[in-house]
Amino acid sequence: ALTMVPAHTACALLSLAPLLVLGVPPIWTQPEQVHLSYPGVPGSMLVTWTTFNKTESMVEYGLLGSRLFDMSTKGDVALFVDSGVEKRKMFIHRVTLTGLKPAATYVYHCGSDVGWSDMFSFTALNDSSSFSPRFAFYGDLGNENPQSLARLQKETQLGMYDVILHIGELPDNARIGDVFMTQIQSIAAYVPYMTCPGNHEATYNFSNYRNRFSMPGQTESLWYSWNLGSAHIISLSTEVYFYLEFGLELLFNQYEWLKKDLEEANKPENRAVRPWIITMGHRPMYCSDDDQDDCTKFHSYVRLGRNDTKPPAPGLEDLFYRCGVDLELWAHEHTYERLWPVYGDKVCNGSKDQPYVNPKAPVHIITGSAGCREKTDRFNPNPKEWSAFRSTDYGYTRMQLVNATHLYLEQVSDDQYGKVIDSIWVVKERHGFSAWS
Ligand SMILES: [Fe+2]
Numbered sequence: 443a444l445t446m447v448p449a450h451t452a453c454a455l456l457s458l459a460p461l462l463v464l465g466v467p468p469i470w471t472q473p474e475q476v477h478l479s480y481p482g483v484p485g486s487m488l489v490t491w492t493t494f495n496k497t498e499s500m501v502e503y504g505l506l507g508s509r510l511f512d513m514s515t516k517g518d519v520a521l522f523v524d525s526g527v528e529k530r531k532m533f534i535h536r537v538t539l540t541g542l543k544p545a546a547t548y549v550y551h552c553g554s555d556v557g558w559s560d561m562f563s564f565t566a567l568n569d570s571s572s573f574s575p576r577f578a579f580y581g582d583l584g585n586e587n588p589q590s591l592a593r594l595q596k597e598t599q600l601g602m603y604d605v606i607l608h609i610g611e612l613p614d615n616a617r618i619g620d621v622f623m624t625q626i627q628s629i630a631a632y633v634p635y636m637t638c639p640g641n642h643e644a645t646y647n648f649s650n651y652r653n654r655f656s657m658p659g660q661t662e663s664l665w666y667s668w669n670l671g672s673a674h675i676i677s678l679s680t681e682v683y684f685y686l687e688f689g690l691e692l693l694f695n696q697y698e699w700l701k702k703d704l705e706e707a708n709k710p711e712n713r714a715v716r717p718w719i720i721t722m723g724h725r726p727m728y729c730s731d732d733d734q735d736d737c738t739k740f741h742s743y744v745r746l747g748r749n750d751t752k753p754p755a756p757g758l759e760d761l762f763y764r765c766g767v768d769l770e771l772w773a774h775e776h777t778y779e780r781l782w783p784v785y786g787d788k789v790c791n792g793s794k795d796q797p798y799v800n801p802k803a804p805v806h807i808i809t810g811s812a813g814c815r816e817k818t819d820r821f822n823p824n825p826k827e828w829s830a831f832r833s834t835d836y837g838y839t840r841m842q843l844v845n846a847t848h849l850y851l852e853q854v855s856d857d858q859y860g861k862v863i864d865s866i867w868v869v870k871e872r873h874g875f876s877a878w879s
Contacts, residue, residue, distance in 0.1 A: 470494040472557035473535070475623035475654075477630035480605070482658035482668035484569030485542045487634065489517075489552050490656045491535050491559065492623070496521075499535035503550035506563060510549060515539050522653040524616035525646035532616065536656050542566035562631040567604065571715045573671040574845065579607035580812035580838035581640065581724060581773020588625060589813030589836040590856045595628045603633055603840075605670065609773035609809065610640025610680075610724030612651060619650050638677040639664060640724040640774065647688050648681070665696050667703050671843045673718040674707040676700070678758075680725040680774075683743040684736075686751065693755050700758070704765035708874060717846045717873040719767045726772035726808045727759055728787075729779055730825035730832065737775065737808075738822070740787065759785070762804055766874035769849065773810035776819045777834050778853050780864060781806040784828040790878070797830075799869045802878050807851065809839045831864050847871055 473491040481488050489501050499519045502511035517537030524530045537552065547565045551558045567575075578594060597603065606629060612622060629635065636657065643651040652662035657677065659666035667676040678700065682693040706712060707719055727745035729737035736742045747757030762770065763785050782789045783801035790803035798805065811818050811834070818834040825832070835855035842850045852865035870877060 470557075471497045471554070473553040473559040474627070475620065476552060476559050476562065476627050477623065478564055478632070478634045479636060479656050480567055480634040480658070480668060480670075481538060481656075482666075483540070485540060485544065485566065487539045487542060487564060487566060488656050489535075489537045489539065489550070490654070491552050492620070492654075493533045493535065493553075493557065494531070496533050497535075497556050498554035499537055499552075500554050501537040501539060501550055501552045502558075503539065503548050505543075506547040506549050511551070520653070522616075522649075525649055526616060528617070530616045532620075534653055544568040544570070559631075564632055564634075565601070565604070567634070567670065571672050572845070575604040575671045575673075575843050576602065577605050577607055577841040577843070578603045578838055579609060579722070579771060579809060579841065581609035581810040582611040582776055582814045583608070583626075583812035584611070584622075584814030584816075586815040587813050587817075590838050590854075591625060591629075591813065593854070593856055593860055594812075594838060598629045598632050606630070606633055606635050607675075607722055607771065608635060608637045609722050609771055610638050611642050611773060611810070611814070612637065612640065616650060619654065623654065636668075636675075636677065637663065638722055638724060639679045639681055641681055641684065644681060644685050644688075661699075664692075665699060667707070669716050672716055672846045673720050673843050674712070674716040676703060676719070676721045678721060678723045680723040680744050683748065683755065683757075684725075690751055690755070693751075697756055697761070700761060704761065704767075708765055713874055717870075718769070718843060718849065719765070719873070720769045720771065721762060721767055722771040723758075724772065725774045726806065727757075727770070728781060728784060728806060728826075728828060729772075729775045729777075729808050730822045730829045731775045731777055731779075732820040732822045733775075735775065737772075763878070764875055766877060767804050768870060768873060769868065770804050770806045771839075772806065772808045775808050775810045776814060776816060777808065777811050777821065777832060778837060778839070778864070779808040779832040780830045780851075780853075780866065781808075781828045782830045785878075787826070787828070789828050796869075798866050800871060800877065801868065805868055807839060809837075809853070811836050812838050813856070833863055835863065837863070 785803035791797035
């Protein structure tokens with residue numbers, strides 16, 4: 443015979459069911475989702491992580507090979523309540539390490555006496571302008587099909603990169619965000635992971651993005667700039683051109699900030715030290731994909747601005763051209779595409795034989811195929827003249843900023859087991875607006 447569960451026990455169990463379905467936050471004081479970012483100040487590194495209960499925020503660290511954890515630094519904790527129906531609560535911890543020796547490797551863990559993370563290591567960034575940093579970058583690495591993740595994890599842990607640039611498209615709610623941030627920990631806990639917002643982040647006015655990341659500047663990571671090696675690197679939000687419901691002033695504030703930042707970077711004394719200006723933003727100005735995205739249109743909002751707003755909103759192409767931006771990195775399209783130097787929809791190659799030697803306009807790379815739920819996009823069979831190379835393989839891009847004149851880019855295909863399917867050298871003997879003529 444069946445053993446009957448007493449009615450009141452059954453009811454008690456049933457009444458718990460909705461809580462289990464909704465997911466009660468665990469009592470959890472152990473750090474998760476550990477990631478690094480570079481605050482833009484030489485000798486510093488910022489560690490960010492999450493706990494579900496409030497704890498202290500501490501990083502214990504030491505030089506690789508010396509006594510473990512002989513240094514410690516405290517930081518701040520902030521409550522973040524996701525705006526979704528669950529109203530999930532989490533605590534975001536931030537600790538900035540300072541006084542690090544350039545190029546030295548440190549071992550660290552983070553947390554507090556009620557829970558510590560695993561041990562990780564990172565190499566402090568070298569602040570010299572003759573440093574030749576190595577980057578990996580990509581966009582649209584989703585948590586359901588993060589195809590390139592394993593290869594990136596291994597290469598990062600092998601020390602192949604000094605910095606990772608994630609060009610937008612991080613998961614859009616707290617629960618998926620947790621899964622994703624846990625997945626990228628095996629990259630982002632070892633090397634500064636620099637981000638910009640993408641369209642998925644728009645949920646609840648980018649609140650997950652603004653709260654979880656810790657980029658330089660005072661704009662909740664929406665737009666900022668920093669220097670590394672011979673480059674000045676600008677991260678921006680293309681989403682201000684699309685989500686007008688969050689305020690047109692965001693678009694204008696960013697534009698004014700970009701103008702100022704670029705003017706400053708172009709002061710002769712600054713450009714002499716950091717001659718390369720590189721931008722990263724999620725949605726491209728140009729692309730030859732076979733969808734209806736902004737970049738497929740001649741009058742792309744990001745490129746030419748919007749005239750359906752009051753006042754009309756300026757686009758970015760003219761500003762970047764006038765300020766001599768060398769390289770523009772984009773994602774959003776789930777493909778890889780390299781463009782010939784382009785301005786005003788026209789190819790502006792350096793010369794017929796050497797298009798990227800002293801190019802007459804910025805170089806654009808679109809790399810949004812790291813791996814995501816939507817699979818890669820398809821290309822328009824008749825691309826415009828400015829399309830130089832394209833691939834629908836999943837993959838990511840590597841870059842080495844060799845020196846003031848030479849920059850190397852290559853595209854890795856994950857579908858082809860890490861094969862390099864495209865590479866270029868961009869060579870510039872002059873930088874700035876005057877280099878175009
Ligand atoms: Fe996107």
